[in-house]
Amino acid sequence: MCPYRLAAAKSVGRTFGEWMHATAMCVEMLKDSSETSRVIGAECLLSIRRYVRDHLDLLEMAIADDAPWDVRLDIEEILAELRKQ
8 A cells, every 4th residue: 555645545534524535545454464554554543533433334344354364353453442432
């Protein structure tokens, strides 16, 4: 995942108030086989947490997907963290 695409998605969110694209990109990163990508995706989601709450169903769908167990565990951790506040 290109960091420029992620930065652009966050800019669209800030400008137009539409955070669905940024959330979807972070979820895509969370589903990556690379642990580094998953960490970056998690940090991004946590940085925009107040806007992500309306899109938590994307994370739940990612868990139900055929993702490997380590990816599912990472997504579960992020879901738990996002639901705390």
